[in-house]
Amino acid sequence: xxxxxxxxxxxxxxxxxxxxxxxxxxxxxxxxDLHIKANSVIRARVHGDxxxxxxxxxxxEEALTLAKELLRGRFKELVENKDxxxxxxxxxxxxxxxxxxxxIDGVSAVFRTIPVKIKSIDELRLPKAIHKLxxxxxxxxxxxxxTGSGKSTTLAAIIDEINRSRKDHIITIEDPVEFxxxxxxxVINQRSLxxxxxxxxxxxRAALREDPDIILVGEMRDLETIExxxxxxxxxxxxxxxxxxxxxxxxxxxxxxxxxxxxxxxxRVVLASVLEAVVSQRLVKSKEGGRIAAVELMFRTKxxxxxxxxxxxxxxxxxxxxxxxxxxQTFDQALLNLYRSGLIxxxxxxxxxxxRSDMKLKIEGFSENTADIKSQKSIGSNDSDVFDLKINVD
Numbered sequence: 519x520x521x522x523x524x525x526x527x528x529x530x531x532x533x534x535x536x537x538x539x540x541x542x543x544x545x546x547x548x549x550x551d552l553h554i555k556a557n558s559v560i561r562a563r564v565h566g567d568x569x570x571x572x573x574x575x576x577x578x579e580e581a582l583t584l585a586k587e588l589l590r591g592r593f594k595e596l597v598e599n600k601d602x603x604x605x606x607x608x609x610x611x612x613x614x615x616x617x618x619x620x621x622i623d624g625v626s627a628v629f630r631t632i633p634v635k636i637k638s639i640d641e642l643r644l645p646k647a648i649h650k651l652x653x654x655x656x657x658x659x660x661x662x663x664x665t666g667s668g669k670s671t672t673l674a675a676i677i678d679e680i681n682r683s684r685k686d687h688i689i690t691i692e693d694p695v696e697f698x699x700x701x702x703x704x705v706i707n708q709r710s711l712x713x714x715x716x717x718x719x720x721x722x723r724a725a726l727r728e729d730p731d732i733i734l735v736g737e738m739r740d741l742e743t744i745e746x747x748x749x750x751x752x753x754x755x756x757x758x759x760x761x762x763x764x765x766x767x768x769x770x771x772x773x774x775x776x777x778x779x780x781x782x783x784x785x786r787v788v789l790a791s792v793l794e795a796v797v798s799q800r801l802v803k804s805k806e807g808g809r810i811a812a813v814e815l816m817f818r819t820k821x822x823x824x825x826x827x828x829x830x831x832x833x834x835x836x837x838x839x840x841x842x843x844x845x846x847q848t849f850d851q852a853l854l855n856l857y858r859s860g861l862i863x864x865x866x867x868x869x870x871x872x873x874r875s876d877m878k879l880k881i882e883g884f885s886e887n888t889a890d891i892k893s894q895k896s897i898g899s900n901d902s903d904v905f906d907l908k909i910n911v912d
Contacts, residue, residue, distance in 0.1 A: 526590055533584040540571055541608055541629060548808060550631055550666065552614075556581035556624030563666075566801065566809050578624040585618050585625045596620075603712070605694050610634070615696055630666075632696045636678045637671065643861070644672065645813055645852070647845025648797065652679040657794035657818070658751040660738075662763045667799050668811050669760045670696050670736075676758070677734060680704060686731035691721040693736050704732075711736070722746040726753070735759040741776050748785070751792040765849065766796045766816045767834050770826060790826040794818050800849070802856070803866050810861055812852040812870060817844050848872075854880055 537554065544552050544562050551563040552571070556578040560571045576584075586593050589602065596602045601619035606629065608614060614629040639648050651659055661669045674697035677688065681702045688704050693711035700706075707728070715721035718735055719742040725733050726749075738744045738759045751757045763769040770789065777785045796816045801809040816822065816838050825833050838846045847855070850872050857867040864881055871877035 526586075529583070529587050529590075531587050533580055534587045537584065537629075538608070541612075541614065543571065544629075544631065545608075545612060552629040554581060554584065554627040554629075555621070556626065558623070565807060566803055581625040581627070584627065588616065588618065588627070603694050605632070605696070613696075615694060634698070636674045636697050636699070639675045639679060642668075642671065642675055643810055644675070645815055645845070645847065647815055647817075647847075648672070648676070648813075649679070650817070650845060651676050651795055651797070652683060654756055654794050656751065656754050656756050658747065658757050658759070658789075658792045659795045660759055660761055660769055660793070660797070662761045662765075662769050662796065662798045663800060664762060664764070667801055669799070672797060672799065672811070673734065673758055673760070674699075677706075677732075680732065681706065684731075687729055688732040688734065689725045689728060689730045690734040691715065691718055691725070691736060692734070693718070718743045719746055722750065726750060726755075730755060732756045732758070737761070738773075744773060744776055748788055748792060752788060763798065764800075765798045765814050765835075766838060767831050769796050769798065770831055770834070786827050786829065790823045793826070798849070800870065802853070802862055802870050804861055805863055806861070810856065812849055812856060813847070814838065814849045814852060815845065815847050817841070817846055819844060850877060850880075853877065854884070857881060858884060 540552055540560050547564055549562045549564040553561045553563070553568070554576055556576060559573060559575055561568050562571045585596060588604065588606065589596055592602060592604070596618055601617060604616050606614045606616050611634050613632045613634065615632055616627060616629050618625065618627045661672050663669050677690070677699060680686065680688065681699055681704045684703060686704045688706045690706065690708045691711070692708065694713070695708045695710045699708065709715050709721050711718065718737070718739060722733065722735055722743060723746055733750055733755055735743065735747055735757065736759070738747055738761055747757050747759055761769055761772060763772050773789060774782050774785055795818065798814040799811045802812050804810045816834070819841060821837050822834065825831065825837060835848055839848050839851065842851070849870070853862070853867045853870055854877070856862045857864065867881065868874050868877050
């Protein structure tokens with residue numbers, strides 16, 4: 519077995535200097551991730567696509583030395599666990615969440631950009647109904663999506679809005695801490711896994727003794743953490759967390775299926791009573807360049823509560839679709855709204871739709887109605903004629 523012990527004083531940090539140039543380039547082009555892989559060229563994710571950033575191949579030895587330069591005294595943790603998370607501070611304005619891991623060719627690292635400035639809900643172009651989440655007093659709110667879908671960014675915007683409008687104690691438990699919140703109207707304690715606590719479940723259990731109003735759990739990874747989060751929500755706290763699930767229906771199924779069969783009916787009742795909202799998001803390509811979130815949004819209503827209790831998850835998508843009066847929307851409704859607003863093109867809406875053919879019909883129907891309105895406006899005798907037509911079309 520290779521000996522990974524080394525003298526920190528022997529490092530020159532030349533590899534970090536080299537990588538900083540690529541990180542600077544990543545920031546300049548608006549990319550989200552930099553990929554470093556032993557025996558491969560450097561690549562980056564820019565507007566959703568992986569693209570080459572250089573023709574230079576990073577050798578196995580250079581990748582290993584880079585890991586030593588980044589981790590220093592924590593390098594032993596990488597050797598023992600085979601992967602490790604950390605935050606790399608580029609300058610006073612930019613930080614990166616870094617995951618370093620072993621793979622078949624050696625060491626790889628992925629740097630994800632973490633802006634210091636927290637964007638607001640409106641700046642992120644999230645649905646207006648998201649503002650309602652900052653007004654909820656108790657219960658469970660989940661933000662879900664695949665890795666890289668912007669869950670942390672959305673949560674940061676919600677917490678920031680709470681920080682500016684309420685007088686509460688907020689505790690966050692993250693792996694690692696990404697967005698740093700300064701006390702405003704709230705007092706905020708942020709704990710990083712590994713540095714400030716040994717596990718989500720332990721920190722969550724301790725949080726209940728620390729006079730919290732709001733608890734943010736970076737991710738509900740295991741049964742114990744899920745159970746603690748539900749308990750915290752049941753006892754009158756507001757709990758925010760994330761799951762790697764694609765939509766609302768899968769989110770509910772995932773939580774319930776984590777429990778033994780004999781416990782699932784009880785958990786259904788608990789979840790139905792505390793689950794205040796689910797935000798499921800996917801990033802889609804914007805016509806302006808970059809990406810924008812398409813959001814499926816569910817709020818707790820008596821109908822939703824009944825569907826969860828009675829194991830009728832298959833009906834939840836329909837309930838969301840018909841719950842627009844409460845601010846709810848499905849992914850397809852979100853995509854159609856983004857298309858109608860001119861933020862994404864037709865192909866992007868079709869590619870990401872649940873049903874391409876159904877989305878095509880909706881888009882064609884919208885185009886026909888728009889054409890009718892323009893035609894009537896050109897021949898209408900006065901503004902009131904056009905207004906009446908719009909009301910009928912809507």
